[in-house]
Amino acid sequence: xxxxxxxxxxxxxxxxxxxxxxxxxxxxxxxxxxxxxxxxxxxxxxxxxxxxxxxxxxxxxxxxxxxxxxxxxxxxxxxxxxxxxxxxxxxxxxxxxxxxxxxxxxxxxxxxxxxxxxxxxxxxxxxxxxxxxxxxxxxxxxxxxxxxxxxxxxxxxxxxxxxxxxxxxxxxxxxxxxxxxxxxxxxxxxxxxxxxxxxxxxxxxxxxxxxxxxxxxxxxxxxxxxxxxxxxxxxxxxxxxxxxxxxxxxxxxxxxxxxxxxxxxxxx
Amino acid sequence: xxxxxxxxxxxxxxxxxxxxxxxxxxxxxxxxxxxxxxxxxxxxxxxxxxxxxxxxxxxxxxxxxxxxxxxxxxxxxxxxxxxxxxxxxxxxxxxxxxxxxxxxxxxxxxxxxxxxxxxxxxxxxxxxxxxxxxxxxxxxxxxxxxxxxxxxxxxxxxxxxxxxxxxxxxxxxxxxxxxxxxxxxxxxxxxxxxxxxxxxxxxxxxxxxxxxxxxxxxxxxxxxxxxxxxxxxxxxxxxxxxxxxxxxxxxxxxxxxxxxxxxxxxxxxxxxxxxxxxxxxxxxxxxxxxxxxxxx
Amino acid sequence: xxxxxxxxxxxxxxxxxxxxxxxxxxxxxxxxxxxxxxxxxxxxxxxxxxxxxxxxxxxxxxxxxxxxxxxxxxxxxxxxxxxxxxxxxxxxxxxxxxxxxxxxxxxxxxxxxxxxxxxxxxxxxxxxxxxxxxxxxxxxxxxxxxxxxxxxxxxxxxxxxxxxxxxxxxxxxxxxxxxxxxxxxxxxxxxxxxxxxxxxxxxxxxxxxxxxxxxxxxxxxxxxxxxxxxxxxxxxxxxxxxxxxxxxxxxxxxxxxxxxxxxxxxxxxxxxxxxxxxxxxxxxxxxxxxxxxxxxxxxxxxxxxx
Numbered sequence: 001x002x003x004x005x006x007x008x009x010x011x012x013x014x015x016x017x018x019x020x021x022x023x024x025x026x027x028x029x030x031x032x033x034x035x036x037x038x039x040x041x042x043x044x045x046x047x048x049x050x051x052x053x054x055x056x057x058x059x060x061x062x063x064x065x066x067x068x069x070x071x072x073x074x075x076x077x078x079x080x081x082x083x084x085x086x087x088x089x090x091x092x093x094x095x096x097x098x099x100x101x102x103x104x105x106x107x108x109x110x111x112x113x114x115x116x117x118x119x120x121x122x123x124x125x126x127x128x129x130x131x132x133x134x135x136x137x138x139x140x141x142x143x144x145x146x147x148x149x150x151x152x153x154x155x156x157x158x159x160x161x162x163x164x165x166x167x168x169x170x171x172x173x174x175x176x177x178x179x180x181x182x183x184x185x186x187x188x189x190x191x192x193x194x195x196x197x198x199x200x201x202x203x204x205x206x207x208x209x210x211x212x213x214x215x216x217x218x219x220x221x222x223x224x225x226x227x228x229x230x231x232x233x234x235x236x237x238x239x240x241x242x243x244x245x246x247x248x249x250x251x252x253x254x255x256x257x258x259x260x261x262x263x264x265x266x267x268x
Numbered sequence: 269x270x271x272x273x274x275x276x277x278x279x280x281x282x283x284x285x286x287x288x289x290x291x292x293x294x295x296x297x298x299x300x301x302x303x304x305x306x307x308x309x310x311x312x313x314x315x316x317x318x319x320x321x322x323x324x325x326x327x328x329x330x331x332x333x334x335x336x337x338x339x340x341x342x343x344x345x346x347x348x349x350x351x352x353x354x355x356x357x358x359x360x361x362x363x364x365x366x367x368x369x370x371x372x373x374x375x376x377x378x379x380x381x382x383x384x385x386x387x388x389x390x391x392x393x394x395x396x397x398x399x400x401x402x403x404x405x406x407x408x409x410x411x412x413x414x415x416x417x418x419x420x421x422x423x424x425x426x427x428x429x430x431x432x433x434x435x436x437x438x439x440x441x442x443x444x445x446x447x448x449x450x451x452x453x454x455x456x457x458x459x460x461x462x463x464x465x466x467x468x469x470x471x472x473x474x475x476x477x478x479x480x481x482x483x484x485x486x487x488x489x490x491x492x493x494x495x496x497x498x499x500x501x502x503x504x505x506x507x508x509x510x511x512x513x514x515x516x517x518x519x520x521x522x523x524x525x526x527x528x529x530x531x532x533x534x535x536x537x538x539x540x541x542x543x544x545x546x547x548x549x550x551x552x553x554x555x556x557x558x559x560x561x562x563x564x
Numbered sequence: 565x566x567x568x569x570x571x572x573x574x575x576x577x578x579x580x581x582x583x584x585x586x587x588x589x590x591x592x593x594x595x596x597x598x599x600x601x602x603x604x605x606x607x608x609x610x611x612x613x614x615x616x617x618x619x620x621x622x623x624x625x626x627x628x629x630x631x632x633x634x635x636x637x638x639x640x641x642x643x644x645x646x647x648x649x650x651x652x653x654x655x656x657x658x659x660x661x662x663x664x665x666x667x668x669x670x671x672x673x674x675x676x677x678x679x680x681x682x683x684x685x686x687x688x689x690x691x692x693x694x695x696x697x698x699x700x701x702x703x704x705x706x707x708x709x710x711x712x713x714x715x716x717x718x719x720x721x722x723x724x725x726x727x728x729x730x731x732x733x734x735x736x737x738x739x740x741x742x743x744x745x746x747x748x749x750x751x752x753x754x755x756x757x758x759x760x761x762x763x764x765x766x767x768x769x770x771x772x773x774x775x776x777x778x779x780x781x782x783x784x785x786x787x788x789x790x791x792x793x794x795x796x797x798x799x800x801x802x803x804x805x806x807x808x809x810x811x812x813x814x815x816x817x818x819x820x821x822x823x824x825x826x827x828x829x830x831x832x833x834x835x836x837x838x839x840x841x842x843x844x845x846x847x848x849x850x851x852x853x854x855x856x857x858x859x860x861x862x863x864x865x866x867x868x869x870x
Contacts, residue, residue: 299638300638300641302638303630303638303639303641303642306630307595307716308630308642308716309714309716309746309747310641310642310713310714310715310716311671311672311676311713311714312672313641313669313670313671313672313713314670314672315670322672322673325672326672326673329672340745340746340747343747361817362803362815362816362817365799365800365803365817366800366803366804366807368800368803368804369800369801369802369803369804369805369807370804372798372800372801372804373801373804373805373808
């Protein structure tokens, strides 16, 4: 397992898609930060109003709602709760795994490793590391932008930051495991990417949630990965704060185990 | 406080994981050694990048590579030996059978002319066999390492002349006139007389038996080149011509031991010289033997 | 642990839906052999080899590698494989692909990577990506990947597919060298008889998923040689008579009272001459068989040669 992990990491850091995806995330973070900055900052707000931009809220509303915006909030809005982060890592994951099958390199791996857990755990391990790097990286960009702008938005406490990043990491890892499952079943890049876009962005969950909501069962989907991620609190709040870890771990284990079973059953 | 506990827990978890990992690595090594013992040649693989383990594996790989190299050399020489014995037996069987047959015909025959002819043929076959076995004995002696020749300053030309005279009847029979060109007929080399004679005789015989007819001997310094035209130069591999039992022509009609040139190479080596072969102008086989110069 | 056989299958079968791709295959590959696995396209060669590598699960039967079941990880380490097309990452270089496989196996140093690339004539490729490689180079790369870790057994499925004659020759020479010098066992499949015949020391012939014959090269050559076989009562005398009456004749004594005469077709005259001279000729038969003819007849279902 460790050997496959090393192999995958070697490939990750030599692949273009890793850096491109990271670039996209950073870009979105910058854009989000930029827009919120422009709207909040009175001088720039006036500037864009002059250029004909229309704001649905007036100055005082904006002032009050954004007065206590922390960088964590920015970060959330930017990439995490909207699902951008999970979609991007999902797409990267799908491309990464399906490349093994498309190129036939999986033959090399499987001939040497009879135990399918080696492969599955190696992949999930890789994604855990990649997700961690993406989360940390994009957060640091937001932090940096805040520092550059002279601490425009409030800094969140260290405890809150750690809690948030850590719990988001758990959820995103579970999403990666889900994408891996899809790839194990379909072995197709197209299906994997489509799955990443539909599932990780919460599209499917939202649809199902509203359908089930008609029967009063919409609350089930509050436990889905997407909604857990979207509603992740920015500060540690006791018991409720453990939910993302439990949900994340549960789904992570579930998807990983099913992936292994599917992989073992099918011929290469 | 809670933070400290958390940190300690993490550290404990990590250390436990490492211990389990290393013990499993040792078991993994054991399984691989099992395979190596059974005769495998696989390169050892590791699941950890810990330096101590890596150094161990590298060292083990090195040791096993050495051992397996030795083993292979041994097996190869065993196979070669069996192959040689088989070759010899094979080569002996046919002329011996032939001689025996002629003997039977001789016994049944009444015409004195035919009788004489059969006698001569039988004589020839037996002589062939004797020569083959002589060469074989010589070859074994040479390669067993017991051979230490007594070398001294030796004049080459007289020895060559002796060989030519000794084989004169064969030259006459085949109507070949040898072309000998010596730069310096006084040339002396560091060698033993009998060995030099043997080398020359084998080279000349090779040309006579396997060549198309024609032989030229050229001397330059301490290098002597024997060349003769050959029928099909493209099938001859000059690098392998000194191999035991090498046959350029697979059917190999001529009755020879196949060791002639191998002996030449061994003998040259024993007196500090070399033997090389090359195809010249697409139709000549040129064999060059070089010797140590005699001390002035 | 019985390690006389590198690969041994017992009653191996693979059924896809209603069709049996491989049925009741009992194959034995001796350690040190080059086993040529011949069959038409679609006869079950690839499926069998995939099962031997552990890539496909057999429906029935067992496979053992060097005495251990094919599922045993340690046994699989002794195998290097190239099945169908080489599994290579197209956007990476030859060396990177090798390094990835080396890491995947857990090799402890990367020197062997460069050594093997040189052996397969690929060390000059530098930064060229696999997708820019020619078919022949890709196949060579596939073989190079199979050689990582110094496996004792190479399983190659149609490795000369798509190669030009020069490439085929190079691969053939490398394989022979690996077998003779490094003692590797090679299980190689092909539908091109000519190539296999220059390489194999043992043949396994598969037809419609069944192994119809397994035969060593010597026995095969015995069956295929082109000569006159004489069984006489007095070999010695026969030998002499042959030389007497046909001075240019080429013959060999092959047994106590058996001779083989090559490149000679007038058996009638020869037999007559021998008989006239008092030899009892028990039999004089013409042995003629073309290797290809042999296989074709076998494939067509001629059980007489089994």
